[in-house]
Amino acid sequence: MSKNKITNFDAIVIGSGISGGWAAKELTGKGLKTLVIERGRDVQHIKDYPTTNLSPWEFEHRNELTEEIKQANPIISKCYAFREDAMHFFVKDAEHPYLQEKPFDWIRGYQLGGKSLTWARQTQRWSNYDFEGPKRDGFAVDWPIRYNDLDKWYSYVEKFIGVSGNKDHIPQLPDGDFLPPMELTKVEKLLQQKIASNYQDRQMIIGRCAHISQPKDIHLEQGRSSCQYRNLCQRGCPFGGYFSSNASTLPWAAKTGKLTIVTDSVAHSIIYNEKQQKATGVKVIDAKTKAETIYHAPIIFVNAGALNTNLLLLNSKSKRFPNGLGNDNGLLGKYLAFHNYRGSVTAEYHAELEYTIEGRRPTSGYMPRFRNVFRQDTDFLRGYAVGLGASPSDQASKNWGAELKNDLLNPKPGPWKVKSHIMGETIPKETNKVWLDDREKDQWGIPKLRIDISYDENDEKMLADYFEQVTEMFTKAGFTNIKTKDSKQAPGLDIHEMGGVRMGKDPKTSLLNEWNQLHLCKNVFVTDGACMTSTSTQNPSLTYMALTARACHYAANQLKNNKL
Amino acid sequence: MERRTAIRHMALLCASAMLLPSCFNHQQEASIPLQQIAISAKQEQLLAELVETIIPKTDTLGAKDLGLHLFVLKMVDDCLPQKEQQQFMDGLQTFEDKTIGGTKFAESSNQHKINLLKEIMEPRYKESNLQFFLKEVRKQTLKGYQQSEYVMTKLRPYILVPGHFSGSVKRA
Numbered sequence: 111m112s113k114n115k116i117t118n119f120d121a122i123v124i125g126s127g128i129s130g131g132w133a134a135k136e137l138t139g140k141g142l143k144t145l146v147i148e149r150g151r152d153v154q155h156i157k158d159y160p161t162t163n164l165s166p167w168e169f170e171h172r173n174e175l176t177e178e179i180k181q182a183n184p185i186i187s188k189c190y191a192f193r194e195d196a197m198h199f200f201v202k203d204a205e206h207p208y209l210q211e212k213p214f215d216w217i218r219g220y221q222l223g224g225k226s227l228t229w230a231r232q233t234q235r236w237s238n239y240d241f242e243g244p245k246r247d248g249f250a251v252d253w254p255i256r257y258n259d260l261d262k263w264y265s266y267v268e269k270f271i272g273v274s275g276n277k278d279h280i281p282q283l284p285d286g287d288f289l290p291p292m293e294l295t296k297v298e299k300l301l302q303q304k305i306a307s308n309y310q311d312r313q314m315i316i317g318r319c320a321h322i323s324q325p326k327d328i329h330l331e332q333g334r335s336s337c338q339y340r341n342l343c344q345r346g347c348p349f350g351g352y353f354s355s356n357a358s359t360l361p362w363a364a365k366t367g368k369l370t371i372v373t374d375s376v377a378h379s380i381i382y383n384e385k386q387q388k389a390t391g392v393k394v395i396d397a398k399t400k401a402e403t404i405y406h407a408p409i410i411f412v413n414a415g416a417l418n419t420n421l422l423l424l425n426s427k428s429k430r431f432p433n434g435l436g437n438d439n440g441l442l443g444k445y446l447a448f449h450n451y452r453g454s455v456t457a458e459y460h461a462e463l464e465y466t467i468e469g470r471r472p473t474s475g476y477m478p479r480f481r482n483v484f485r486q487d488t489d490f491l492r493g494y495a496v497g498l499g500a501s502p503s504d505q506a507s508k509n510w511g512a513e514l515k516n517d518l519l520n521p522k523p524g525p526w527k528v529k530s531h532i533m534g535e536t537i538p539k540e541t542n543k544v545w546l547d548d549r550e551k552d553q554w555g556i557p558k559l560r561i562d563i564s565y566d567e568n569d570e571k572m573l574a575d576y577f578e579q580v581t582e583m584f585t586k587a588g589f590t591n592i593k594t595k596d597s598k599q600a601p602g603l604d605i606h607e608m609g610g611v612r613m614g615k616d617p618k619t620s621l622l623n624e625w626n627q628l629h630l631c632k633n634v635f636v637t638d639g640a641c642m643t644s645t646s647t648q649n650p651s652l653t654y655m656a657l658t659a660r661a662c663h664y665a666a667n668q669l670k671n672n673k674l
Numbered sequence: 675m676e677r678r679t680a681i682r683h684m685a686l687l688c689a690s691a692m693l694l695p696s697c698f699n700h701q702q703e704a705s706i707p708l709q710q711i712a713i714s715a716k717q718e719q720l721l722a723e724l725v726e727t728i729i730p731k732t733d734t735l736g737a738k739d740l741g742l743h744l745f746v747l748k749m750v751d752d753c754l755p756q757k758e759q760q761q762f763m764d765g766l767q768t769f770e771d772k773t774i775g776g777t778k779f780a781e782s783s784n785q786h787k788i789n790l791l792k793e794i795m796e797p798r799y800k801e802s803n804l805q806f807f808l809k810e811v812r813k814q815t816l817k818g819y820q821q822s823e824y825v826m827t828k829l830r831p832y833i834l835v836p837g838h839f840s841g842s843v844k845r846a
């Protein structure tokens with residue numbers, strides 16, 4: 111350990127992704143000297159977006175993956191955003207292996223900013239119909255919070271990151287503090303009308319997304335400006351048009367002068383002091399030199415990304431906690447869940463061909479859950495949200511030679527291509543779990559994670575219902591050539607893995623309390639996906655951010671009042 | 675790779691035995707480095723003819739001018755799984771042997787060339803490597819053309835920064 115390194119802080123945040131970036135911003139904002147520990151490399155906003163301004167022809171393979179890369183990376187290659195233009199923001203298969211009891215595609219981004227660089231920026235709020243789900247339907251445990259606890263924190267986050275959206279007045283998808291919505295396409299509007307006239311219980315809306323459709327002062331202060339409708343977001347945005355830790359929370363935190371970031375620093379475990387009955391610090395291994403450093407702080411936020419947070423806590427063993435920090439009940443690493451993204455439905459619409467679009471919209475249409483919302487009305491539990499989009503196409507030419515060339519340069523309008531995908535809630539179960547392998551370790555001496563997560567009968571029933579309902583909605587809208595597809599993709603590829611360190615009221619059946627504190631080690635907070643008691647259907651990151659901001663304010667106050 | 679080395683050896687042999695131009699022409703390799711497939715200069719020339727037939731020079735540049743035969747080769751070499759590379763090479767060989775009424779492809783009239791391509795796309799060739807080859811060449815030629823700097827700057831400008839989005843605009 112180098113002698114002159116500062117190792118004492120007021121707060122430590124492990125991980126710099128979507129949730130860790132928020133923790134850094136809030137804790138420094140409360141005047142706390144904060145250390146962010148990030149295992150990956152440094153990525154500076156704009157400067158480290160090497161592909162951001164490249165044109166299609168500048169990619170050697172026009173953004174396709176080579177066979178060599180696919181062969182070497184069977185897992186990460188499945189992620190749609192892992193292409194020539196953004197490959198450098200994803201973990202390659204060989205770099206950080208894990209063990210699969212059943213197929214699980216673990217999609218990761220180890221760098222400053224984590225997956226906030228490459229995420230799809232969909233930001234839909236939860237409602238009480240989601241928070242009350244486990245209690246009403248008798249699974250998992252009751253959430254210790256309700257929508258009222260989070261409402262103002264959602265607003266707090268939305269205002270800062272910038273969320274474009276429409277006020278739709280849908281009970282199960284509360285409105286937020288929105289910037290102007292993006293526009294639906296001609297045929298999406300038609301679908302919206304058809305659905306409204308055919309169904310009482312269903313609304314199609316424009317997806318709410320973390321894009322600045324019209325900057326406010328708070329965004330300009332961050333050095334961010336309007337979305338330019340390039341839809342090249344996964345490369346990093348030079349305009350700061352979408353929210354990422356790198357463009358937003360981390361530079362904001364740095365401006366306070368209270369922030370220290372260490373990159374290439376792998377958090378190994380949290381150190382528990384039995385006498386003080388709390389955590390005192392974090393053991394960190396230098397990713398390159400393997401040198402060990404211990405950092406100390408009275409508050410520790412764990413934001414390593416859901417499964418890595420599980421791993422880290424399981425690896426934080428002490429005499430008091432031989433099975434992992436705070437894990438007296440043996441539930442750490444259990445009751446994991448995810449979102450079912452297996453189903454898609456495509457179709458065509460052969461009218462309105464004189465219309466097209468201009469610009470590239472970085473979001474699409476969305477339909478909030480309509481199954482089992484107000485009461486149980488199907489033979490499966492919970493339900494699904496539906497992603498919906500319709501875009502114009504060019505007629506595919508069958509010609510050759512000069513005629514083909516003419517077709518390519520002056521394309522005739524083809525049918526509108528309609529697409530939909532399922533985002534299904536899965537039920538957390540004790541059998542969906544992760545644990546540390548007792549033999550295999552990674553190169554930093556940390557046990558490898560074993561993952562055992564699978565679909566169940568409820569997921570299959572829900573998928574069948576999705577196919578049936580969307581086919582019906584598309585048929586009623588006058589769409590043709592309707593095709594359903596079950597990709598059979600493994601859990602994980604949804605990139606919405608959650609749970610394992612769930613929140614709850616009772617320390618016997620949960621790990622975290624209503625403030626995201628470990629019941630049994632109150633100065634450790636978990637506010638990433640690991641804390642989720644259930645998954646609902648919404649893209650989860652907005653909720654992680656709101657929970658993080660809320661917990662940080664609580665933690666800072668507790669510290670001030672000497673309660674931690 | 676092995677085939678490539680073999681060809682190189684043979685070229686060396688030929689060259690040292692006697693500097694026969696025909697031997698040289700026949701065995702010379704493609705003009706770009708390829709890792710997985712072995713393409714002779716002659717095959718490369720044939721491909722150039724083929725892509726030019728697919729997208730010919732008119733009052734604007736054609737596929738040969740834009741080097742799309744090399745783009746096709748690069749994509750096949752780097753992005754196709756081995757099995758499909760084999761199919762491609764088999765199909766290419768079959769295509770090399772094709773004549774149109776006794777005349778080689780390269781020497782045939784444009785209409786004859788196009789007729790041959792249409793014929794190869796007929797259902798009776800459905801499972802053949804020949805059709806696989808032609809489909810792959812067509813697909814990559816179109817991709818290379820539409821995503822070429824030339825087309826994307828001069829003919830159908832690609833806008834890197836649209837600056838706005840409209841969901842319903844009347845087509846021009």
Ligand SMILES: Cc1cc2nc3c(=O)[nH]c(=O)nc-3n(C[C@H](O)[C@H](O)[C@H](O)COP(=O)(O)OP(=O)(O)OC[C@H]3O[C@@H](n4cnc5c(N)ncnc54)[C@H](O)[C@@H]3O)c2cc1C
Binds near residue numbers: 130638
């Ligand atoms: C292509 C794609 C599309 C997505 N679309 C959406 C979407 O539309 N909406 C949505 O809500 N979500 C979306 N997601 C998911 C979203 O990215 C995640 O939910 C979110 O990033 C989670 O935030 P996090 O802070 O928990 O983890 P991350 O953002 O993954 O950050 C975790 C950080 O912790 C670091 N870390 C891990 N282990 C350690 C350790 N031991 N020591 C130190 N550092 C460590 C990692 O390197 C990483 O930087 C998408 C993800 C991807 C990849």
